[in-house]
Amino acid sequence: QSALTQPASVSGSPGQSITISCTGTSSDVGSYNLVSWYQQHPGKAPKLMIYEVSKRPSGVSNRFSGSKSGNTASLTISGLQAEDEADYYCCSYAGSSTWVFGTGTKVTVL
């Protein structure tokens, strides 16, 4: 299983919107609407931000949204805030109770 491909870094100014892409294959992202996104601050455990491509867990800001087209999923952060500066990872179910994570994207708030 190869890691899903994400851009290494994305940056934006406060208040702007940014989008992080996550490209997989027809065996993972393309086959299942089971893409999730995780936020990880330095030295901390990952936190679930999006599940089933576009759903937000209770307590996650509606500034975070997700989508998918074909083999590529995307996470959009609107109204960028300083606290959004973190690493973000996508994850896709890959069948037979296995998962594959993305390479990770460092978000910088300018």
Add this chain to the structure above:
Amino acid sequence: QVQLVESGGGLVKPGGSLRLSCAASGFTFSDYYMSWIRQAPGKGLEWVSYISSSGSTIYYADSVKGRFTISRDNAKNSLYLQMNSLRAEDTAVYYCARGSVVLCFDLWGRGTLVTVSS
């Protein structure tokens, strides 16, 4: 409160063994499938292993298959990872994570560091 707490990490020589534990509290552990996920220093997340709620179904990433063994004790609300034939590339923070019905990981522990070095 609802939490997962890993333990058992440390420094081990190549070829050595280590057993990680994950203590669950605040929820009905036996209702959930669980996974181990690791993160090498400065690197991304890698799914390592899955165990069903009853423990009857188990899967591993190819990178650890044949060397690692996942298990659980629902009576003790605990998850384990027995790691044998350790290699330098197994050096990572190991997280235990609770599986959600929508096939993602909705609760993570703080992780335990495993360092494989001579």
